Amino acid sequence: QKEVEQNSGPLSVPEGAIASLNCTYSDRGSQSFFWYRQYSGKSPELIMSIYSNGDKEDGRFTAQLNKASQYVSLLIRDSQPSDSATYLCAVYGSSNTGKLIFGQGTTLQVKP
Amino acid sequence: EPEVTQTPSHQVTQMGQEVILRCVPISNHLYFYWYRQILGQKVEFLVSFYNNEISEKSEIFDDQFSVERPDGSNFTLKIRSTKLEDSAMYFCASTSGGVFYGYTFGSGTRLTVV
Numbered sequence: 001q002k003e004v005e006q007n008s009g010p011l012s013v014p015e016g017a018i019a020s021l022n023c024t025y026s027d028r029g030s031q032s033f034f035w036y037r038q039y040s041g042k043s044p045e046l047i048m049s050i051y052s053n054g055d056k057e058d059g060r061f062t063a064q065l066n067k068a069s070q071y072v073s074l075l076i077r078d079s080q081p082s083d084s085a086t087y088l089c090a091v092y093g094s095s096n097t098g099k100l101i102f103g104q105g106t107t108l109q110v111k112p
Numbered sequence: 113e114p115e116v117t118q119t120p121s122h123q124v125t126q127m128g129q130e131v132i133l134r135c136v137p138i139s140n141h142l143y144f145y146w147y148r149q150i151l152g153q154k155v156e157f158l159v160s161f162y163n164n165e166i167s168e169k170s171e172i173f174d175d176q177f178s179v180e181r182p183d184g185s186n187f188t189l190k191i192r193s194t195k196l197e198d199s200a201m202y203f204c205a206s207t208s209g210g211v212f213y214g215y216t217f218g219s220g221t222r223l224t225v226v
Contacts, residue, residue: 034214043203043217044155051212088155090214097168098143098207100215102155 002027002093006103014111019076021087021106026070029094033065033072036088038105044088048074079110114138118204118218125225128193133221135187135204143207145215146179146189148172148200155203161187194225 003026013019021035032051036044050056050063050072062075072091076083086105093101117136125131137144146158159169159179166179178190187206191198201222205215 032212032214036214043220046214046216049212049214090155095168097160097162098145098209099157099160099168100145101157102147104154 002091002101004089004091004101004103006087006089006106008104009107010109011106012109012111013079015079015081017079017110019079019083019108019110021074021076021089021108023072023074023089023103024070025072025089025091025101027091027093027101028067028070030070030091031094032092033063034090034092034100035061035063035072035074036090036102038086038088040086044090076108079108081110081112084108084110114216116204116206116216116218118202118221120221121219122222123224125194125223127196127225131191131194131223133189133191133202133204133223135189135218136185137187137204137206138208138216139185140208141206141216142209144181144187145205145207147203147205147217149203150200158189158202191223194223196225199223199225 035048038044048063050065056063060077064073088105089103090100119134144161149155160167201220204218207213
């Protein structure tokens with residue numbers, strides 16, 4: 001069974017701090033990795049994608065990938081109360097059908 | 113920005129009834145998916161659809177479920193005889209294809225089976 005694991009949280013950070021969210025995956029053949037943000041009662045919204053080892057930055061967000069350790073992370077700099085949401089890690093496995101496997105999500109609370 | 117549209121936003125149905133959930137994917141996308149999320153749980157894969165046929169389905173997607181793309185734009189999920197445990201948020205998603213593209217999700221249909 002291919003799995004994606006996240007700490008469910010909640011992760012609580014003060015406004016302006018860096019939030020660090022982590023994810024591990026079991027399928028070594030996984031090729032692409034995504035972070036989605038989900039507000040309560042809403043659908044997932046794609047915020048970052050990463051395919052190669054290392055860091056990828058987009059505004060206040062940085063995704064980090066280490067395929068040897070099967071580890072993906074998301075850093076949110078200068079966290080804002082509007083960043084309070086559940087962050088879902090998703091992985092394209094080795095299947096060629098494009099199926100995304102989701103972790104259970106980490107709830108982030110940014111306190112003003 | 114192109115959107116994936118889902119209707120209805122909320123459906124209440126009696127156990128044993130048939131429901132059809134509708135989706136209009138982004139027009140130039142080729143790959144279509146249904147996922148569900150039971151309240152408080154993870155987003156779970158149901159089925160993937162490409163070139164007018166199912167490419168993969170999960171264990172959840174049993175004989176009670178079916179998908180169709182009847183007219184080249186709509187993409188539907190039918191549940192023939194709903195059970196209480198089918199109550200969930202159902203999300204349609206589409207992508208242009210390739211492992212480097214994430215999905216665009218629709219806003220979801222909340223299905224409540226009573």
